[in-house]
Amino acid sequence: MLSVKNLHVTLNGKQILNGLDLDVTDGESLVVLGCSGSGKSVLLKTILGLVKKQQGTITIDGVDVDKVKRKEAEELRHCIGMLFQGGALFDSLTVWENIAFGLIHGKGMDPGAAQQIAFEKMQQVDLERRAAFLYPASLSGGMLKRVGLARALASQPKMIFFDEPTTGLDPITSNIVNDLIVRSVKCSDLGAITITHDLDSLRQIADRVAFLFEGKIIWTGSVQGMDSTENPYIRQFIDAKTSGPLTNRNGH
Ligand SMILES: Nc1ncnc2c1ncn2[C@@H]1O[C@H](COP(=O)(O)OP(=O)(O)OP(=O)(O)O)[C@@H](O)[C@H]1O
Ligand SMILES: [Mg+2]
Structure with a gap:
């Protein structure tokens, strides 16, 4: 359905995505996790053609968007629906x-x-x-x-991107939105990428989880795999620890 290879994006001289690889198969619900500012929204916007990439290939429905005419690439992107972070x-x-x-x-x-x-x-x-x-x-x-x-x-759409669909909502409304996502994704066999910090939401909607750090997907696996992994980056994130490899680099 969607394949992203070796994606590089630089914005205002800052490298945001740095050789990112990501695949989503038909009907799969993928959740992307990562710290604030790690480039999750930029990733979705780049796939949609709203942010320019410096390098890498984006293949939608088996077609490389750079190898077809602009109009055809636009049509491919039109088969992706997007729920934007700010609405x-x-x-x-x-x-x-x-x-x-x-x-x-x-x-x-x-x-x-x-x-x-x-x-x-x-x-x-x-x-x-x-x-x-x-x-x-x-x-x-x-x-x-x-x-x-x-x-x-x-x-x-054949695929939907949800950028933080439950952020700022009360727990009950969040659950209603999660149900709507599950209903619209699972029932119609749409592929989906959801960005969320909401681990309850993730447990309801994810077939697979991918973790974005320093411009790359550094880990991917099932929800069970996420709960049991020893990977220190994932552990720090899931256990919400203030110190660990995700924050140490900046001296936090
Ligand atoms: N249009 C833009 N021009 C310049 N820099 C940008 C632009 N959009 C995003 N950035 C920068 O890219 C980085 C990643 O931003 P992004 O919005 O993707 O983060 P995020 O992972 O979605 O964070 P959050 O979880 O807070 O939504 C940030 O440093 C941000 O300032
Ligand atoms: Mg974002």
């Missing part, structure tokens, strides 16, 4: 217009038909119909995540 909704558009935006402006769909799909997706993520005509500013954090999720699902 990234348009403040001046209503909920249904946000959900339908890509359908109308990206795919040229008739607004009436796109509105119908927006309503269906709202139902799928348990958003009430009356919310369709509200603006993002009047929504709660949990509702904003649902709108983001509905928008990510609207384009019928």
Whole structure:
């Protein structure tokens, strides 16, 4: 489904990704862990073509995005839905217009038909119909995540990226969002990459875990493997220890 090889990304002179390799198979739910600022969001944005890479190959559905015309690469990337970390909704558009935006402006769909799909997706993520005509500013954090999720699902993606879907939500709303992710990923056999610091969430949604450190994936395995590993980097992260190899380098 997705294969990333030897990815290098430098931003403002700082090397963020440094020879990163990552594969996601059909229908697999992969969770990427890593410290704040380690480049997790940059990784997803680079795959989506929103951040430029210096080196490396990105293969989506068996096609190397650099070996095809720009339009074809864009179409490949359109088969990936994204729930952005900050929501990234348009403040001046209503909920249904946000959900339908890509359908109308990206795919040229008739607004009436796109509105119908927006309503269906709202139902799928348990958003009430009356919310369709509200603006993002009047929504709660949990509702904003649902709108983001509905928008990510609207384009019928083959794969979805979730960037911190439960951050800032109360434990109950977090669980509802986790359930929605499991439902939308497991039930429709979508491939997914989720970035989260929320280990409860990880336990609910992950088929596999990958750990990002110093620009590379330094460990990957199952949730069970994560719980039992002796790898000092993973142990420090999972046990939330303030000292260890993840922090020692900086003298923390
Ligand atoms: N557009 C950009 N231009 C310059 N630097 C950037 C840009 N986007 C991100 N960075 C830098 O890249 C590094 C990695 O950022 P990124 O947002 O990927 O971290 P993250 O792992 O997602 O962190 P968090 O868990 O806090 O969300 C940071 O040092 C950040 O300042
Ligand atoms: Mg991030």
